[in-house]
Amino acid sequence: MDVINRNFKEESDMVKPLKLGIIGAGNISKSHLEAARRTGAAVPVAICDPLLDRANQRQNEYGIQEVYADYHDMLAKSDIEAVVVCPPNHLHHVVTIDALRAGKHVLCEKPMSFRADWAQSMVDEAKKSGKILQVGMVSRYQPTVQWLRRQVAEGSLGWVYFARAQYVRRSGIPGWGSWFTRKDMAGGGPLIDIGVHRLDLAWYLMGCPKPVSVFGVTFAALGPSKQGLGTWGTPEWDGYYDVEDFSAALIKFADGSAISLEAVWAGYTDPSSALHLIGNKQGAQLIDDKVKIMTQVDKHDMDTMVSMPKNSLESGFSGQMMAFRNAVRGEAPCPAPGEQGLEVTKMLAGIYESAQKGASVAL
Ligand SMILES: NC(=O)c1ccc[n+]([C@@H]2O[C@H](COP(=O)([O-])OP(=O)(O)OC[C@H]3O[C@@H](n4cnc5c(N)ncnc54)[C@H](O)[C@@H]3O)[C@@H](O)[C@H]2O)c1
Numbered sequence: 001m002d003v004i005n006r007n008f009k010e011e012s013d014m015v016k017p018l019k020l021g022i023i024g025a026g027n028i029s030k031s032h033l034e035a036a037r038r039t040g041a042a043v044p045v046a047i048c049d050p051l052l053d054r055a056n057q058r059q060n061e062y063g064i065q066e067v068y069a070d071y072h073d074m075l076a077k078s079d080i081e082a083v084v085v086c087p088p089n090h091l092h093h094v095v096t097i098d099a100l101r102a103g104k105h106v107l108c109e110k111p112m113s114f115r116a117d118w119a120q121s122m123v124d125e126a127k128k129s130g131k132i133l134q135v136g137m138v139s140r141y142q143p144t145v146q147w148l149r150r151q152v153a154e155g156s157l158g159w160v161y162f163a164r165a166q167y168v169r170r171s172g173i174p175g176w177g178s179w180f181t182r183k184d185m186a187g188g189g190p191l192i193d194i195g196v197h198r199l200d201l202a203w204y205l206m207g208c209p210k211p212v213s214v215f216g217v218t219f220a221a222l223g224p225s226k227q228g229l230g231t232w233g234t235p236e237w238d239g240y241y242d243v244e245d246f247s248a249a250l251i252k253f254a255d256g257s258a259i260s261l262e263a264v265w266a267g268y269t270d271p272s273s274a275l276h277l278i279g280n281k282q283g284a285q286l287i288d289d290k291v292k293i294m295t296q297v298d299k300h301d302m303d304t305m306v307s308m309p310k311n312s313l314e315s316g317f318s319g320q321m322m323a324f325r326n327a328v329r330g331e332a333p334c335p336a337p338g339e340q341g342l343e344v345t346k347m348l349a350g351i352y353e354s355a356q357k358g359a360s361v362a363l
Pocket residue numbers: 023024025026027028029048049050051054071086087088089091109110111136138193233
């Protein structure tokens with residue numbers, strides 16, 4: 001083989017897209033399919049959904065070859081090497097475990113699970129299978145987040161002893177009455193749906209310290225009477241609502257640091273996606289595509305705004321898909337491994353347990 005052909009071969013191996021299957025053809029499948037198309041990191045070969053109309057619609061939109069109603073058939077028959085798991089939350093663990101057992105790498109949507117024992121079984125199966133289990137913590141891939149993570153790791157903020165993390169909507173209850181608002185299928189309300197993103201982000205930016213205890217409170221002030229509704233998901237008016245609409249928690253870590261978290265679908269308050277890191281050298285705040293760094297110079301407060309390439313839903317999902325491909329190909333470590341998803345699951349489950357008991361819970 002001459003040099004040019006060899007280089008071409010090496011390059012084509014390096015960029016070889018994943019042969020991908022999608023499990024669950026609902027709303028979020030579109031974000032993954034768009035990311036595959038934008039980045040070329042994966043080629044969607046198969047899709048499945050018990051609601052075949054949905055799978056057929058995605059097939060037409062993205063030129064997917066194979067459509068299945070049952071994911072077991074897809075795992076058994078299709079030549080895919082990896083899957084994105086995006087059915088409702090209560091199925092994440094069983095579908096992930098089946099996919100790993102079938103020899104597929106898995107990118108599992110958030111929340112990884114809402115039960116720590118289920119999340120643990122996913123991690124165990126991934127270890128046994130030797131396949132990648134990546135958790136869909138899509139916020140990690142934003143340029144601001146990657147930059148700030150490096151600042152923290154290099155010590156510019158000093159010891160980050162506190163983070164304030166909020167994901168607060170004024171009126172944003174998704175799909176009233178559908179699986180989103182049913183405890184048995186979703187596992188909970190805003191804490192498990194959107195709080196998971198903010199908690200994971202704060203924890204990741206702090207360097208993933210070991211959680212030791214949580215204290216949480218939850219409320220269902222508006223959701224049960226169909227107030228505070230948002231636009232995501234499809235309401236099912238003959239369904240029901242038995243999850244919280246407002247949650248708050250304090251999580252303590254083994255190194256003495258803590259995160260204060262608010263996750264709210266609906267409440268009479270301003271929306272917020274604030275994320276503050278407070279270190280003993282500097283503080284930092286994520287504001288859309290900027291990071292504000294706060295410190296003191298000559299006893300004067302000084303704030304510096306650092307601008308980054310624009311954050312977007314697209315950049316998050318693209319970064320995630322490329323990272324998944326790179327991890328599967330062995331080119332880079334998995335940036336959101338199942339083990340970290342398990343720790344986040346323990347924190348979330350602990351917050352619900354604490355809210356129910358009215359006391360803090362050791363993790
Ligand atoms: N990363 C994010 O920011 C983000 C945003 C929205 C949703 N999500 C997550 O994605 C998942 C799906 O959310 P969605 O908004 O797409 O919901 P959705 O209700 O629109 O879609 C879920 C789909 O899964 C299908 N399904 C049910 N049982 C299945 C099975 N056994 N096999 C295959 N498919 C099955 C349903 O028929 C439905 O089409 C949830 O876990 C949710 O938390 C993540």
